[in-house]
Amino acid sequence: MSIEVKIDDHTAKVELIKREGNLMTVRVDDKVYDIDLMMVENGVYSILSDHISYNVELTEQEDQKHYNVNTLYNAYDVEIIDAETRYKQGRKGDDVDDVKRIFSPMPGKVVKILVEVGDEVKAGDTVIIVSAMKMESEYKVQKDRVVKEILVKEGDTIDGNQTLVVVE
Amino acid sequence: MSIEVKIDDHTAKVELIKREGNLMTVRVDDKVYDIDLMMVENGVYSILSDHISYNVELTEQEDQKHYNVNTLYNAYDVEIIDAETRYKQGRKGDDVDDVKRIFSPMPGKVVKILVEVGDEVKAGDTVIIVSAMKMESEYKVQKDRVVKEILVKEGDTIDGNQTLVVVE
Amino acid sequence: MIKKVLVANRGEIALRVMRSCREMGIKSVAVFSEADRSSMHVRYADEAYFIGPSPSNESYLNIENIIDVAKQSGADAIHPGYGFLSENAAFSERCEKEGITFIGPSPFSISSMGDKIKARTRMIKANVPVVPGTAEPITDEKLAIEKIEEIGLPVMIKASAGGGGKGMRLVKKKEDIVSAIRSARSEAKTAFGDEAVYIEKYIESPHHIEFQILADKHGNAVHLFERECSVQRRHQKVVEETPSPLMNPEIREEMGKYAVAAAKAVNYHGAGTIEFIVDNNLNYYFLEMNTRLQVEHPITERVVGVDLVKEQIKIAEGKELTLKQDELKQFGHAIECRIYAEDPENNFMPSPGVIKHITEPLGLGVRHDGYVYEGYEIPIYYDPMISKLIVWAKTRREAIERMKRALYAYKITGIKTSIPFLARIMEAEDFITGNYNTHFIEDNRDFLMQQEPCGERCKDMAVIAAFVHYTDKVEKAKGAQNGKTAQANAWKNFGRKKSIMRW
């Protein structure tokens, strides 16, 4: 059984050929690795490949298919592409476009909301200002839009990636 | 609702009088404490009582009723006495007596078994020798006994508190 | 004798102060805001008191609440740490009035050094070299032009009331003088309601070098040598080291003497720092004085062998300094890296959140001053500094190697940190040769932002780890449904197995 795993912009076909406890043979695209892989701490893997010692730390996203993966000095976004994901990708056109959803990538506090529901905003207009750790960030619309819904109010504490404002 | 909690040899009656999030009023025997209690790490509690800062670390036993509780320099064995425990205590006389069960309090390896099933052993005779971390410990019977069952063999790796030999 | 110290701060500096208190047998009292109930300083202290909502102006900056706690807890002294109320003359004065020992300088010293123009005037009087420029605010344009011709171009025009780069103009050519003065004045007026500006010589390749001083209440003062703080990003120090690779013994002695003179000029007592701006030719000028402990104080502690917080406490108790200038020596080399919760790849955006996993660097020559732990959520309200990593070695070269080794072993997941960026600094040619000034980060931007290549196999290992993690999870879920044990149980079971086949 092979699964597609997306790392940055590349999608790799990954297949488990053999496994005996922590010893396994895995194919990634056309390369075959004999590895000794062990989860030594929660989300932390020690991998020996040709005796080279790798430490890989995973942080799982809520959907259990997206991971932040840290190697020594690099951080990757990794996504598991299973049937469900492929199905969703197939009908992506119907989904809410990311550009229509204003969010902050990090948790913080809403400092100011500059629009009201129904407002017409121009490309580049700031919609909302969020502060986190002494720094304020302005979030703008990329195209001319109409404000559809405002899901937070000034002073609210928000999570990273939480939708703040929906525009159309 | 009050619960009995046994710490070392003393059994205390503990009752939650009031609770609002991490702020609570708890009665222990006849003392009433207003405390601010929070689990800050898994099994680690920070407690403020009259503004004094306590750090208490719990390790849960498998039955979820026995805990090892560490305060600053002290370690306590704490047991929750609920209905089930009381019931068991009531009929303790019928249970297998501890003295009839030979076990090692710590994990290790069986070095030597000095008896066979059916052997009659005298009080003070060594039944089994277990090693852990460069140190060997001999386990003896306290009274004259007959070996009923031997549950391990030499070379076996054993867990702490695992029954090794049953005598009668 | 001080018996109980209220630490009016949070995070790593609160812990650092409490550690020294504990060693001295002094009880420590923590104060905490709503966001900080689970913070380590609350857990480490002997006592802890709630002082208000999360925003610092309602808690850590709330003088009334802090004084209340000091009285309620019976604390006989307050240590302000750095930031928050540490350079607030009113707070120092209030403590004095309430009969609580403020572990820091007098209100007079704080306010004398707080106003830049006043401080400059005092330094000139005390014969401490200052950046050539005007000592008084200038309102007359003609006078300003005369003054600039006297100082020589390039110059910097700065707002008297200023700060944060507002009302500041760099003038390189003669023909730009008038327009620069006018625009600086108008910007100053808008920003601060005060159009007064002053003029300073502009230093082309500036080094930021500061001297640590200690002064007691009996007129004794010593300096503990310099710290090189030129690795800065947006005027924020990123890496500090001592000794400065730029320094030589003669200049060090001169600057040290001026640093002591500067402190004495404001009747200073406590620990303080005299910041100098130094050019490539080792011309040095007084810049300002920080009337508190600095974030980078540990590198001095390591190289000189002094616990600065203990010295602060002993000075506050009225004891005489036991340190003698001629007995103080620098031994070896120390470097500090500030570890921030920020994303270097994303314009250094702060990255608060929950610490999922942390591995701290250990071993020879490594000091780690931190406060976070696994499961701790870094609040969004405060400074994103997670910890200070300090290394010492006999030579500068070895110290750099040791810092690289420590950064290699330092792992934090759940949030982004500046660790990879700091590791790059340790590999930058200009840093390694010690040939850098405050433009270092800007000048080396491309190199510093470049990623360490992970290599194809390393990247595949990331893919495989995610793959195995995911499939084990799916298997386990299936196994649970079917009542079968999942193959995924390799986790922690290996130790129990009798034998494991190996290639």
Next chain:
Amino acid sequence: MIKKVLVANRGEIALRVMRSCREMGIKSVAVFSEADRSSMHVRYADEAYFIGPSPSNESYLNIENIIDVAKQSGADAIHPGYGFLSENAAFSERCEKEGITFIGPSPFSISSMGDKIKARTRMIKANVPVVPGTAEPITDEKLAIEKIEEIGLPVMIKASAGGGGKGMRLVKKKEDIVSAIRSARSEAKTAFGDEAVYIEKYIESPHHIEFQILADKHGNAVHLFERECSVQRRHQKVVEETPSPLMNPEIREEMGKYAVAAAKAVNYHGAGTIEFIVDNNLNYYFLEMNTRLQVEHPITERVVGVDLVKEQIKIAEGKELTLKQDELKQFGHAIECRIYAEDPENNFMPSPGVIKHITEPLGLGVRHDGYVYEGYEIPIYYDPMISKLIVWAKTRREAIERMKRALYAYKITGIKTSIPFLARIMEAEDFITGNYNTHFIEDNRDFLMQQEPCGERCKDMAVIAAFVHYTDKVEKAKGAQNGKTAQANAWKNFGRKKSIMRW
């Protein structure tokens, strides 16, 4: 130049060696037994190789397997750490034969110092003071009695082939001499098949003081001063410090010279330790030489400012020592505590198991050399040492206070540790005054075994924590059944809450 080092060890010492390798740009190769796949040294190394089953004689003591890995990995040198193969002359010789640099002394040096009687003879030749006694094994009873009368009572009769206290007799009275010799000889015969015994003066209040030496392959050797190791339990060192509170500068210089002479007497190269037994009047006698790194080497590193592993590697590379005796100085005071997985309340039984939670001490003057992490299971096959905690301060008194502070902050749950016992040592009057010898632990048993009183309220807090933990769990289980949210959700949610009521 060494490019890749195989570290033939595990645990904290393997990591400690690898850290120095990393700083020197040398690749490190780990070897691991079955029980150690998840050990930190495997994770920290650049490469890792499996070498056999868990028992050390099948893995870490298996010379063939280790040499195989060295060849396979292309390692050009092997560092043995301490314990295991570190004092095995055959291993040193084998490395030599295979063209692999052994980072340690020559087979000749190891075997010369390995045999106690041979070593003693050599020391007498080199004019190093040894405990008065017989240089040759004694088989003649009459000669023995003569010798004892010459040396003066009390004396110790020891088996020549001996060790572990077998064939050892203390003689205090003249009338016991004959019977003691006879029983020692008969016991020696039974235990070792060799009835030869020798006689040594018995030191009444013995101090164990050792000197660190470094010697290169060009005949240069220096000592790095002493370590006081008299805090012992069953001949195992528990706490070490430097400088020794017993020492004075004259004796230090004398002993240092003898330590260097001892090393030169066996053509020593590498790092080594000369152990002396010292009485209350500062009479000192050569005891033995450890031809390897010691567990307690970090206190010397801290006070002298030298990385001993790096020195070992440079010596092995054939470099000349750059350290000069007259440039070496002791600065400040360092103490090491060995943290063991053992239960002090239960006769120091080893306590292997899974580390549930760990908080490491941080801050000024603290060095921590460990290898365990949360979730790690300490195997049952090896030494139960978890880590070494080393503190430094300007004075001995401050170092003790700092060690107390560090032990206070060091928390490990899941297993029992020696931390509370070590904290008691730091509070023992005899230790604080520096007035102790190897009988210290025995003499202070009652004090050391006494528990720090937790107090009634503190005990009630333990009860309450267990109570809340249990009831929250029950509530949560009920909540899950009823589809209600349990009140237990205080965990981690506080940060999200808008306001929390407070008394």
